[in-house]
Amino acid sequence: MVVAPRNQTYFLMLEKLASIDSADGVQAFLRQVIKLYELRHIAYLAVNMPGTPLSEPYLEVTYSLDWVEHYKARRFVDIDPAIRNGFIQMLPFDWGQFSNGEAKLKRFFGEASEFGIGKRGLTIPLRGRRGERALFSITSDLSAAAWEEMRVLYMRDFQVLAMLFHEMVLRLQHAEQDDIVLSSREVECLIWTAEGKSAEDCATILNLSDRTVRAYLENARKKLNVVTTTQAVAKALNYNLLMPRL
CATH class of the missing domain: 3.30.450.80 (Transcription factor LuxR-like, autoinducer-binding domain)
Structure with missing residues (x-):
């Protein structure tokens, strides 16, 4: 074990x-x-x-x-x-x-x-x-x-x-950080994903359809240039992008 x-x-x-x-x-x-x-x-x-x-x-x-x-x-x-x-x-x-x-x-x-x-x-x-x-x-x-x-x-x-x-x-290596801008909805979906919520959970919490949440997560992955949502969360956290928009 x-x-x-x-x-x-x-x-x-x-x-x-x-x-x-x-x-x-x-x-x-x-x-x-x-x-x-x-x-x-x-x-x-x-x-x-x-x-x-x-x-x-x-x-x-x-x-x-x-x-x-x-x-x-x-x-x-x-x-x-x-x-x-x-x-x-x-x-x-x-x-x-x-x-x-x-x-x-x-x-x-x-x-x-x-x-x-x-x-x-x-x-x-x-x-x-x-x-x-x-x-x-x-x-x-x-x-x-x-x-x-x-x-x-x-x-x-x-x-x-x-x-x-x-x-x-x-x-x-002194590489410049990417200039990435996520939408408010993309940030919200990633924040809840970071809390361990599934796409279905996020949809319920945010009062959105599952399909819409998955689309936001896909857009976030593309902007962050990663393959998985887990990698998207990690990179967004590292770039301080997951501060909720007020």
Whole structure:
């Protein structure tokens, strides 16, 4: 049974993201997330970052240096399914779908296991308005049943962490913040969604139809340039956009 992290600790971590101002702070934060959720590793890879050459990706990992060097020497970037699929998919995906694939993938996962990367993995793709693309991946040594339980319990947490981590990296790269304007109704729908309400709940609270609420949420996602409503809430909170209009 996966034990739920304390909400207070989780929210303190989110606040800490806003104060990180160095690479050392980034690594310390990733280690804290690993400890809170009992993960094995975290990896973040971004390309086309504003202000950096296209040939220079931004990478933050908690993997051992031995694995990083082995990965490079074996040119695993050419077959790594997290990368090959992450930059073309929109939604989070589990690495388990690749475990019974081609022989070269089985060798890849086998060698990764030998280096202690973790038995399970999840990748969350991120796309930015400036053209940047990023992948936020977590790994674990949990059993299949416990891993599935954790994914169900904490997928929202992981998506929020991924989005805010990406925004933090952009800040460290001195990228300008997007100029985003949400309508009053879009803000209201996101605020109630942040409180855990479904689209149907929002419709009842705001005296709107379900279809109208879903349209407002879709518009908000487009303006924020994200895929899921959870990511929209995270980005809107990070940009201080969810203050109710008076």
